[in-house]
Amino acid sequence: xxxxxxxxxxxxxxxxxxxxxxxxxxxxxxxxxxxxxxxxxxxxxxxxxxxxxxxxxxxxxxxxxxxxxxxxxxxxxxxxxxxxxxxxxxxxxxxxxxxxxxxxxxxxxxxxxx
Amino acid sequence: xxxxxxxxxxxxxxxxxxxxxxxxxxxxxxxxxxxxxxxxxxxxxxxxxxxxxxxxxxxxxxxxxxxxxxxxxxxxxxxxxxxxxxxxxxxxxxxxxxxxxxxxxxxxxxxxxxxxxxx
Numbered sequence: 001x002x003x004x005x006x007x008x009x010x011x012x013x014x015x016x017x018x019x020x021x022x023x024x025x026x027x028x029x030x031x032x033x034x035x036x037x038x039x040x041x042x043x044x045x046x047x048x049x050x051x052x053x054x055x056x057x058x059x060x061x062x063x064x065x066x067x068x069x070x071x072x073x074x075x076x077x078x079x080x081x082x083x084x085x086x087x088x089x090x091x092x093x094x095x096x097x098x099x100x101x102x103x104x105x106x107x108x109x110x111x112x113x114x
Numbered sequence: 115x116x117x118x119x120x121x122x123x124x125x126x127x128x129x130x131x132x133x134x135x136x137x138x139x140x141x142x143x144x145x146x147x148x149x150x151x152x153x154x155x156x157x158x159x160x161x162x163x164x165x166x167x168x169x170x171x172x173x174x175x176x177x178x179x180x181x182x183x184x185x186x187x188x189x190x191x192x193x194x195x196x197x198x199x200x201x202x203x204x205x206x207x208x209x210x211x212x213x214x215x216x217x218x219x220x221x222x223x224x225x226x227x228x229x230x231x232x233x
Contacts, residue, residue, distance in 0.1 A: 043152075043205060045224035091157060095222070101148050102209070102222060104157045 002027045004094050006105035013082045014113050020067075021077045021108050023092030032096025034068065034075045039107075040088040048090070051075065079110075087112045117141060118210050120225025127198055127232055135193045135228045137208030143188035144210035148222070149181075152205040161206075164191050198232040205229050 003026045013019035025034070036048040051059045051068050058066050063080045079086055092105040117140040127133050137147055146165050150158040162178075164170040164185035172178045180202075182194040191210075195202055207227040
């Protein structure tokens with residue numbers, strides 16, 4: 001079975017600084033997708049960034065980028081120029097196989113200090 | 115972009131009553147919908163997967179008679195919490211897929227969630 005592990009329950013970053021959130025996963029599949037979701041206090045799930053496993057190039061979305069290491073099964077999220085609005089829970093998620101549902105990590109609570 | 119509407123966003127009910135939560139895809143056909151439950155400060159736990167026109171598939175440990183899921187059309191799935199008890203109080207979130215559940219990479223769109231409080 002696939003698993004997703006986020007080893008950092010909480011992280012803190014100074015405004016305008018850079019922070020990296022860690023995520024590792026376990027799977028025997030070769031074709032899958034990885035996601036980072038943001039959940040602010042409103043609890044709306046917001047897709048931050050998505051990575052296809054077959055792509056070697058790391059995905060980038062404005063201030064958000066990932067470091068995807070397929071062999072190591074690692075998928076970290078880097079947030080550059082952190083803003084107060086980035087404060088939220090961040091969930092790493094795996095999507096693949098015949099079930100088609102997302103498997104979430106336990107989340108990392110990010111705080112941004114002004 | 116694709117929008118999923120979930121209603122109600124917040125509901126309080128008395129113990130023993132039933133509550134229905136709706137999940138609608140507004141501008142696409144959702145062949146598959148997923149229902150998640152989220153306890154405070156915890157991750158999302160998949161409860162069940164529903165495909166339009168067929169019975170829902172429940173995850174291990176989820177009581178199918180307590181959490182009734184109906185996916186009667188390509189735009190609507192409902193979750194009914196029957197005979198609710200205080201321990202059912204939680205945050206419930208639905209998500210919808212634009213393709214068949216066996217397609218990888220199908221984007222998943224989330225509703226805004228429903229906060230259920232059972233008194």
